[in-house]
Each structure stands twice: as C-alpha cells, then as structure tokens.
Amino acid sequence: MKEEKKSKTKKVSLNIMDSLLKKTKPALLKKGKEIEAKITSISKKGIIFDVGGKAQAILGELEIKEISTYLPYLNVGDKILVRIISEESKNGFPVVSLRKFFDKGKWDILIKKRDNEEEIDVMCGEYGKGGIFINFMGIRGVIPKIQLTEPFISQPEKMRGQKVKVKILEVDKEKNRLVVSQKASVLKISHKDLVKKFEAIKEGKTYKAKVLGASEFGVFCEVEGVEGLIHISEISWEKVSNAASFVTVGETIDAYVVEKNMTDFKLNLSLKRLQKDPWEIIEEKYPKDKEVEGEITRKEKYGYFVKLEPGIEGLIHISKLKGDEDLKIGQKIKAFIERVSKKERRMSLVLPQTEKPVMYR
Secondary structure (H helix, E strand, O other): OHHHHHHHHHHHHHHHHHHHHHHHOOOOOOOOOEEEEEEEEEEOOEEEEEOOOOOOEEEOHHHHOOHHHOHHHOOOOOEEEEEEEEOOOOOOOOEEEOHHHHHHHHHHHHHHHHHOOOEEEEEEEEEEOOEEEEEEOOEEEEEOHHHOOOOOOOOHHHHOOOEEEEEEEEEEOOOOEEEEEHHHHHOOOOHHHHHHHHHHOOOOOEEEEEEEEEEOOEEEEEEOOEEEEEEHHHOOOOOOOOHHHHOOOOOEEEEEEEEEEOOOOEEEEEOHHHOOOHHHHHHHHOOOOOEEEEEEEEEEOOEEEEEEEOOEEEEEEHHHOOOOOOOOOOOEEEEEEEEEEOOOOEEEEEOOOOOOOHHHO
16 A cells, blocks of 8 residues: 555656656757747846746847947846847857847837837937938937027037937838937927927918028928928029028018928928919010010020019020120110910010011011
C-alpha cells in the first residue's frame, strides 16, 4: 500500500516537473524573426528584453548609439516588437533590433503627442523658404515662420542649433510630413481652441488681420487667432514684386477670406478683392483705337509693358516696333489701343506713327 502511494506521489512530482520544464522551455529564437519582447531594463548603455527564452536579449551595438534619442519614450514593462538579429552573441545573449520601432514607433509617438496636445523637444536647423527646419528622432519637419514668437519671427535664422519645445500641428507618415508650432507651446495654445476659432471664421467675409511678417511669396497675418497668408498675387490688382512694401509689421489691416484650408487650419486671404477689379469695365473704358497715356514699367524679349493705371498694363509687342524707337523704363508715352480682352486680361498697344497704319485707314 505504501509502495503504491510512493509511486503515485513520484508520478505527480514528475508531472509537475514536466509542466515546469514546459513553461520554462525557451522560445524558438530564429534570426530575422519578429517577436514581442518585454523591456526589463533601460539605460544609456542599452536595453535588456525578456524574449521568453532561458536568457534575456540585448540591443544590438549599432542601435545603442542612437537609443538616447528614444529613451524618454520607452519604459520598463513596455511590450514592443523586436527582430532577432542573432540567436546568441559572444556573451551568450540573443541580440535584437528596434529598427522597426525607430522607423514606425516615432510616428506613433508623434500622433499620440498631437492627440494629447503634449509638447515635444526638437532641434532647429536652417531657416528656409517654408520656415525653420527641425529634427525629431530623425524625422525632418518644419516650424512655419508664422508659428514663431518674437524675437524669432523677426530673426528666424537665430534659432539654428537651438533645442526648443513645440506643439504638433500636422503629422502624416505617408506624406513624411511634420509641422510644429513654437508659438503654440510658448503661449499654451490649445489645438481644440484653434479648431473652434477656425470654424467660426467664414469664407467670403472681411476680418481685421494683424500683419506678422512678409516674405517673397506673401504677407503672414493672424485673424482672430488663426494663421493666414495673403499670397503676393492677392495683394493688389497691379503686379507686385515686393510684398513687404505694401504692409507694416504689427499693423492691423482689413483682409478678405478667400478660402479656408481644412487640412492645416490656415486661411487664404486677399487685399485686392476688397477693391473693384479694374478689368471688369476694361472694354468700355479702353475701346479699340482709343489714344491713351501710360508709363513703361518693364521690358521683355517680346516687347514693352505700359502701365495705364493701377492693375492695368498693356503690351507693345516687338513686332509693332520699327526698331529705332528709344524707349526706356519709367518713360511716359502715348499709344493707341489695338486690342483688349476682358476674359484673357490682356491689352495690346501700338505707338502713334507719322504715317497712319493700315489698321486706321
């Protein structure tokens, strides 16, 4: 009876041991395989992972060099996807890679930070046409000039090499696009409040706009807390070569809302649409054969442009010249209307001639 009891106890013990062995049986760690690993230790010298095997795994040496960038976004206990790059290193540990996290995980971090309206630290690079170029975990982004506070909005180039806090405005992995705002961080602007203000503004209406700055492609404004741009083509009905000459930074002007950009919550504004389009009555005001007086504003290879009034220019085509005319920029001349088209917004002029041309006979 005792022998039978001992046999049963031994059998149970063997079953328990077998069960424990099964539980601690190392997972199949095959090179190239992706598995979910649990972070057990983090430091600047590396990360240790529990990959379900008899030994813990370590991060590859090459990736340890860049891990400091990601440390603020990783925590002990986090489960993360890793790839096995070696079943066993010279130290006896499996080696894993976080490259997939480096490539994708940082975009997930940005989306989460944007949704939670949290700040991130970025390193500023050069100032270019679109604004200040920045870097976050190897992702290249931009701070538009209008999203800066003073003194940087006046001298954006001074931000180069600086580490600043920003809030995320746009993040799109597919388009490799990251747009952030230093102003939103400094002024503690809520994205929800911005959306609310943006929705309150109506297309086709005129608002007071504060001039924040000007560039080669237009004037930056702020309308009731929302960013706006008056493109250089929307400043005046006449040709504009220098946007800054039409405005003063800090002044408040009337601006017409042409369009609301729902993607990035920006306004397309206009100054010229607050004035009557001079081409609306062009055919009545400047009929064929009418004599006019104007000023030569520029010379092109195909002829001379003559300004008759703000927003109205006519062209004296080179084929209408004899070649011995002594025409200069700024010169006042008289001419005749040869042809005018409201639809094409074009006007052709000819100079008066000693002998009346055939077209006038």
